[in-house]
Amino acid sequence: MQRPLEISSLSKTFDTPTGPHTVVKDFNVKIQPGEFISLLGHSGCGKSTVLSIVAGLQQATLGGVIIDGTEVNTPGLDRGVVFQSPCLLPWLSALDNVLLAARQAHPTLAAAAQREVALKYLNLVGVAEFASSMPAELSQGTQQRVAIARALSLEPRFLLFDEPFGMLDSMTRFELQDLVLELWEQDRKTVILVTHDIDEAIYLSDRIVLMTDGPEARVGLDLPISLPRPRDRRMASSNADYFRLRAEVIRFLDHHSRQFNREAA
Amino acid sequence: MKSFLTSFALAMTGILCVVLLWAALAGNVAPDLPSPLKTWEESKPFILQPWEKRGEMDQGILRMASYSLVRVAKGFFLAILVGTPLGFLLGSSTLFYRMFDPTIQVLRPISPLAWLPLGLILFRQSEPAALFTIALCSMWPTVINTMHGVRSIPQDYLNVAKVLRLSPWKKFTKVWLPATLPYMFTGFRLSLGLAWLVIVAAEMLTGTPGVGGFLWQEYNSLIYSHILLCIVTIGVVGFALDRLMGLAEAKLRAA
Numbered sequence: 001m002q003r004p005l006e007i008s009s010l011s012k013t014f015d016t017p018t019g020p021h022t023v024v025k026d027f028n029v030k031i032q033p034g035e036f037i038s039l040l041g042h043s044g045c046g047k048s049t050v051l052s053i054v055a056g057l058q059q060a061t062l063g064g065v066i067i068d069g070t071e072v073n074t075p076g077l078d079r080g081v082v083f084q085s086p087c088l089l090p091w092l093s094a095l096d097n098v099l100l101a102a103r104q105a106h107p108t109l110a111a112a113a114q115r116e117v118a119l120k121y122l123n124l125v126g127v128a129e130f131a132s133s134m135p136a137e138l139s140q141g142t143q144q145r146v147a148i149a150r151a152l153s154l155e156p157r158f159l160l161f162d163e164p165f166g167m168l169d170s171m172t173r174f175e176l177q178d179l180v181l182e183l184w185e186q187d188r189k190t191v192i193l194v195t196h197d198i199d200e201a202i203y204l205s206d207r208i209v210l211m212t213d214g215p216e217a218r219v220g221l222d223l224p225i226s227l228p229r230p231r232d233r234r235m236a237s238s239n240a241d242y243f244r245l246r247a248e249v250i251r252f253l254d255h256h257s258r259q260f261n262r263e264a265a
Numbered sequence: 266m267k268s269f270l271t272s273f274a275l276a277m278t279g280i281l282c283v284v285l286l287w288a289a290l291a292g293n294v295a296p297d298l299p300s301p302l303k304t305w306e307e308s309k310p311f312i313l314q315p316w317e318k319r320g321e322m323d324q325g326i327l328r329m330a331s332y333s334l335v336r337v338a339k340g341f342f343l344a345i346l347v348g349t350p351l352g353f354l355l356g357s358s359t360l361f362y363r364m365f366d367p368t369i370q371v372l373r374p375i376s377p378l379a380w381l382p383l384g385l386i387l388f389r390q391s392e393p394a395a396l397f398t399i400a401l402c403s404m405w406p407t408v409i410n411t412m413h414g415v416r417s418i419p420q421d422y423l424n425v426a427k428v429l430r431l432s433p434w435k436k437f438t439k440v441w442l443p444a445t446l447p448y449m450f451t452g453f454r455l456s457l458g459l460a461w462l463v464i465v466a467a468e469m470l471t472g473t474p475g476v477g478g479f480l481w482q483e484y485n486s487l488i489y490s491h492i493l494l495c496i497v498t499i500g501v502v503g504f505a506l507d508r509l510m511g512l513a514e515a516k517l518r519a520a
């Protein structure tokens with residue numbers, strides 16, 4: 001049995017020209033294997049900071065991230081990351097971008113087999129036809145699908161998303177949310193999704209971790225989303241529980257922004 | 266096509282204006298300046314038989330230019346061979362940058378006329394001294410542009426390299442090099458221009474055959490029209506080199 005991913009007493013302080021700035025302080029979350037959680041909070045509260053520490057791209061000042069009982073502070077192939085912008089390397093075709101990851105995850109496979117892996121994931125996210133296209137020729141949505149294929153081709157245990165749909169129009173965003181949901185249903189990887197879209201968080205997650213406003217952001221509310229699965233968007237818009245959860249999230253965010261404004265005044 | 270013809274016509278008109286000004290000055294204001302017509306008459310054997318070799322310093326103008334070009338090419342390759350890795354080091358390591366940037370800023374403005382004697386002392390021969398001078402003077406744009414290119418690699422790409430745990434070699438070939446290539450090429454282009462600028466000085470001081478050497482010899486023999494021939498040749502060749510590099514750069518950006 002795999003153990004949970006633990007974010008334990010995490011604090012992050014940046015040195016700024018105006019002195020030390022503690023973005024998150026004493027942040028604690030336990031994420032069970034196969035769980036889909038969303039990290040939700042106001043802009044600038046420190047969501048990306050937490051996620052990039054989990055990804056190993058930044059170091060915690062205090063506390064840390066524990067996977068299988070060991071603290072991790074470097075990136076690892078067990079964690080696939082999808083950023084807000086697709087971040088495809090513009091000089092590589094879609095396939096070569098995915099292949100870059102597939103080769104890392106399967107260094108011992110023959111070149112043809114590595115290609116198979118990359119193609120499999122491009123196919124899985126529905127963009128196999130664009131394999132030989134260059135990123136600049138692809139729409140934002142397609143690029144983000146390729147980026148997801150790249151993360152998946154690492155065959156990681158954890159998927160970390162940082163507002164992956166933030167730059168997309170709403171139709172494309174819906175499509176990609178459904179894709180992510182479908183992919184997750186298939187093999188139940190552990191997912192951490194950073195978002196500021198309330199409906200997205202409720203629609204996708206098992207649990208929403210709401211952050212208080214920074215500085216010194218903490219976990220403000222840990223809200224289980226007990227809506228039945230598989231979910232579909234139509235059900236979500238006519239379900240009483242859905243509206244109760246939505247109201248609860250909004251109440252939290254509203255309260256915290258008011259508190260924040262009061263403190264700022 | 267039409268706009269091309271217009272710019273061509275305008276450029277030709279510009280050249281004509283300068284030649285007319287030259288002709289006007291040559292007769293009276295500057296009595297020692299050969300007129301355009303005289304320059305042409307006396308340069309004809311060099312232009313019409315551009316590959317002719319009549320003696321060590323009496324050769325067709327293209328042949329002379331080719332000697333200079335080969336020398337420039339050698340110096341230029343030496344410059345980018347040293348300059349590119351240096352730029353990568355400076356761009357990727359703050360320690361290295363803080364250690365060597367001040368020295369580079371001091372070396373950069375030194376004229377080829379100052380380096381050449383040092384080269385002659387070091388190598389005791391004119392040819393390697395010339396290459397040494399060309400390389401030292403033309404290296405800096407490559408160094409600085411490569412460094413700047415490395416510094417401008419978007420953080421997003423570096424993050425991708427990190428989360429994929431690319432090996433240093435893969436990180437270099439798949440991320441750093443392609444991201445820096447356009448900057449490097451801008452550096453190469455500027456370096457080549459500088460190398461061509463330096464060649465004349467190097468040949469003048471070492472007296473080696475080439476456009477610059479020829480220019481200096483004809484100055485000493487008081488054949489002033491040939492000086493003008495050399496000046497025009499140097500300009501035209503330099504322009505052609507820059508255009509060629511520009512084309513290569515555009516090809517690279519499109520690819």
Ligand SMILES: Nc1ncnc2c1ncn2[C@@H]1O[C@H](COP(=O)(O)OP(=O)(O)OP(=O)(O)O)[C@@H](O)[C@H]1O
Binds near residue numbers: 045
């Ligand atoms: N390298 C840094 N140096 C100083 N301050 C930083 C640094 N990185 C982030 N911050 C600050 O930390 C805070 C949290 O940033 P972060 O990007 O984690 O927020 P976020 O919740 O992801 O916001 P958004 O929703 O806008 O993406 C911000 O106030 C930001 O200014």
Ligand SMILES: [Mg+2]
Binds near residue numbers: 162
């Ligand atoms: Mg963010």
